[in-house]
Each structure stands twice: as C-alpha cells, then as structure tokens.
Amino acid sequence: MPFSMGIWMKSNDVDAINIFKQFLDNKFKHKDLGTLKYFLGLEVARNTKGLSLCQRKYTLELLSEIGLLASKPANIPMEQFAKFSNSIGEDVPDPALYRRLIGKLLYLTLTWPNICYAVHKLSQFMAAPKVPHLQAAYRILKYLKRSPGQGLFLFAESELKLKSNYDTNWAACLDTRRSVSGFCIFLGDSLISWKSKKQHVVSRSSTKSEYRAMAIVTSEIVWLISLFKTFGLEHNQAASLYYDSKVALYTTTNPAYHERTKHIEVDCHFIREKIQAGIIKAFHVPLRHQVADFFTKALGHK
Template identity: 45%
Template sequence: MKLPQGFAKENDMRVCKLNKSLYGLKQASHNWYQKFTSSLLELGFKQCKADYSLFIFRQNKCFVAALIYVDDVIMVGNDVGKIRHTKEELDKRFSIKDLGTLKYFLGIEVARTKDGLVLSQWKYILDILDDCGMQGCKPSPFPFERNLKLDKGSTEPKADANRYRRLVGRLLYLQDTRPDIAYSVNVLSQFVADPRQNHMDAAYRVLRYLKGTDGQGILLPRDGRHDLTAYCDSDWLGCPFTRRSRTRYILFLGGAPVSWKTKKQSVVSRSSTEAEYRSMASTISEILWMRWLFKELDIVLHKPTRLFCDNQAATHIASNPVFHERTKHVEMDCYFVRERVESREVQPLRIDTRMQIADLLTKGLGSQNLQFLLDKLGTRNLHAPT
C-alpha cells in the first residue's frame, strides 16, 4: 500500500498498516455467494449449469430468472406475483432495495424504444471524457487510424503511466456495449507496462471518437427471434512483436449482438488458413456454450448455428476430410470443429470479405466502412441529432 499523495516525502520509507479490509475478511465474498445461493434454492430456484450466477424458477407456465453480480440482482419473468414474492422473501433475509423497472445496471443504461431495448453507457462515456478533460474535443469519425502499426515507441517521450492505465482500464469495461472500439482497446492494452506519447495519442483518438458517438448502444429487437448466427475472423501475424494472429468473433441472437471477443492467439500460426481455423474453433466453443445456456432457458434451436468465415480454405477443411493431411499441426482443432459440423450443431459458410462484420474487431477501418458495418451490427444512437 502506498501513502496518500502529498503525505509522503521523497525517499520516505514508511508504509501503511492495514487494520481492517474495507469489505471485511477475504472469505466474505464466498460466504455471501453461498448464503444468497442457498436462499434462492430454498425459494424453488435452480442454479444454471452453464452460468452459475443465473438462477431459474420454472413451474408449469411460470418462469422467473434471477441474474446476480455480487449484491446487484436482475429479475425477469412472466409472473409478476412470483417476482414480487421472491423480492419479499429476499428482503426478509437481506433487507434489499427494490429499484423498480430496470433502467441502470453496473454502468449500463437500459432504454426502452418502440423497436426494443437499447443498451448504452452514455453517462459512463461522459465521465471518462470529463476525467480526461476532453469534453470540448473535436469528434473523430473513427477510433483507430487505418494501417496504423503502434510500436513500443522507444524514442517517444514517456507518458503518465497511471493515467494511461486508468484510461485503458475504463475503456476495457466500455467494450460491454461498444464492440466498435474492441480492436483499438486490444492494441492499446499491450502498452500499459511502458506507455509512450504515441500510445496516449492513439488513446485520445478513441476518446474523440466516443465524443461523437456517446449515445451509441446495442439494440435488442422486440420481435424476439431465436436464430443464433456467428462471424469469425483473424488477422494473420497481426502482432508486430510476437507475430501472433488475433482471434475475433461476434455472435448474434435474433439479429442482436450478444457476445464478441478479440484476443491474441497463444501460438504463432504458420499460415493464414491455420489462423482462421483456430479462430473458428474458438468461435465454436462460444457457440456451444450459448446453445447450452439456451437449452437451460427452454429456448430450442432446431437449426444448426451458421458460422460465417471469409477464408475459403478454412470452411473447406471444416467440411471436407480430404484436407486433413494439410492440417496436422492443428489436428485437435480439426477434430473438434469437424465433430460439431457432423453433429449439425454448426454450419460453416463462406462470406465475402466486404460483408464480414467481424472486421470491426480485426483492424482499423475508415469512417465509411465503419458506419456500414455498424449498420449491419444493429447499433442505435439515441442521442444523435434527428
């Protein structure tokens, strides 16, 4: 623990003595979770196997689900009486505070429109801009310059490391409703150990982009379709330091994005096909988890999940065993993907590169391409001028 700023003098060797943790003992969180879980189980809820923080009550036509995050709880269902009874019972045990209809949860705002629900982090973005003194900055039409390759910047002046890490950490949480900045944040997070001025300038460009799109969020359509679709992509040898590729995927439920990821692969791929195939295997793992979760929610997916990939060789390998000899170095992924294709849980399809939505997570795009993919993504800006 460090002494407060302004209290310590230069070369001060004093340290802080910890009398009591702010949240009690280190076992407190575990005991809280155990207590809350047992309370819901006593009320007839069952713990979801796909997600242990989700609890489901199902009896005849009555359905209620409770999703918990530490001491924050969201409850949804088709029986208002059961929801009210559950809240009353929990209030007897924990003295809860009922905030009414869901409007704000963990920094995510929930707005109701005629088309459905819009999830955004408008206030959170304004707080970031205010904290960085960027309220009056000039907006940028895109978050990351095209073809920009950030290096370690050993000749650049050092930036304020604490400020840079704080900013990148807040941008990481902002990705929950903004997949359009996922690639930018993925690149910026590689330099938190030794940030330089060129890294800070790139981070400020992301803030300038957020300034012009602060009200943008994800639209969850009202029609409630249950078709699950996925897009996967990779950039071969995308990291200039380790030459590892990046895995990118995005999953849609009923036309609304519900899961996305951009992450550097653990090994160096020897070909673009291998990089794409590893990305495909990671995407299928997420698809299987989503299908498992839907099954517990009584959502039946009769058709295989369509997986769109813009690499023709990867889609051929997934369906055609003839290509197996060319992929001995990715043998495990080959068996895993092909097994799911043969069981008709996943259907790999090729898509034109220009229509690949996962490009949002793969590289910096110009304003026109970015807006085109955002329209396909189904985003909505509630604060845009009409």
C-alpha cells in the same frame, strides 16, 4: 440494501416475482428500486420493440475528466494503417494515467463493440506505454464524443437462431507475430457476444490462424446453446457461421490430412464434429460482407 429487481431475476409471472420480493424482505433489509434504468454506468431503456443499452453518462464523464469534452470528434476510433510496438515512440511521463484510461475504455466496450479492437490493441502496452499509444487512446475518446449515446439494442421479438461471423489477421502483432482473432455472434438481429483477442501461439500459416479462430467461435456457440438450455430454450436450428477464407472452407469439408495440416488436426476434428452433428453450418462470404473485420483490424471510414 437497495437494489433493482431487474438485476436479480427475470420472469413473466408477476406473482412469482412478488413472492420472491417478499422472501428477500423477510431475510434482508432492502429497498426495491423498481425497473432497472441505471446501474454502474450502464443506462437501460425499454420500449415495445426491445431493450436499449448505452453508457452515455459514463462516456461524457470520462471525456470531461480527460479534458476532451470540447475536442473535435474523430470519425474512426483508430488510424487504419497505424503501427504500434513496444519499441516505437518515447515513454509516457505518467504510465498510471494511461493504465487508468485503458481500464475505463475496456469497461466501455460493454456497449461499444466497434472500439473493441482498438482498446484491445492498446491494452497490450500497459507495462511500458509509449506516447503514440496514449495519443491513440485519446483518439478513441474523440471517436466516442461523436455519438456518446450510441449503444446496443436487443430486440424483443427476434428469431431464436444464432448467426456468427469470425475473422483473423495473420501475424498482426509486430512484437510477437501472433495473429489476432475476432468474432461476433447474433441472436436473431441482436448482437449478444463478441471478442477481439491475440492468439496464444504463433501460427506459421494463415490457414492455421483461421482454424484457431474458427474453433474459438465454435466453442462460444456451443456454450451459448448450453446456456439457452438452462433457460428452458431449445435452439433446434444449426447456427450459421460466416467466414471469408476459402481454404478453411475446403479443409472443413475435406476428411483427408497431409503434412501441412497435421498441426491443426484437433481443431479440424472439433469443427467437423459440430458440423456433422448439425450444431453449426458454415458459409463463405465475400470480404466486403465480413462484419468480424471490426474485431481484427483498424478500418478506414469508408
């Protein structure tokens, strides 16, 4: 059973690693492949500054399989004002092709956060894909061709502090009018968590959708802090939470509720509790500095 030891454990104690290897060797027949470099399409490179993750080989193989290896690269993954619906366009002749393609693109979001929204959007039409949906998926591939070796870099030395951005696109889905939430979380300067997801229910106001998104990212921060504790790391600083909604900022600091905010009272209490406990600290940022926009809407090249 060949494996790479980097997948199984992490330690600065070389003796402990050797003892663990010997233990596995006594129990199972295996082969140590040494330092992790490639695993299930994920390429890993190390240097003194940190760890680089990419899926270059997987990306090029996918481009070759679809027949777009010689195509002209696109500068953005999705047209900025593109509208997608279950009722727009003709049916795709081979829906299975579309489903396989979206599945492979979902796997590429492991190291390509900037295609997360586009892939999430197209994955909503798996049951009955239309031709515009397939064409949009091909555009994502052309965008990947522009720089197939792009990926994530995790810094070896970085401040142990969580910083997050969140945003929401109110009533963005044409079919259900549900809002889209998105967030990204950095540990120091390293991006470690992100998500683009349609909310479960319809929000009757942008404030309601903003607070639902804020509660989601707050829950993720709380989980990450508990995860750090299992690794023996103490996150003693308040996590920074950046958002561009002044209404959300006001509701966060205002202890009074009225008829129009009763429906988001639980989320408000949850967020305020974490702020008062010093777990998070909220900041308002201008829209032009909102990084989480990548996860809620298709942006233009500029």
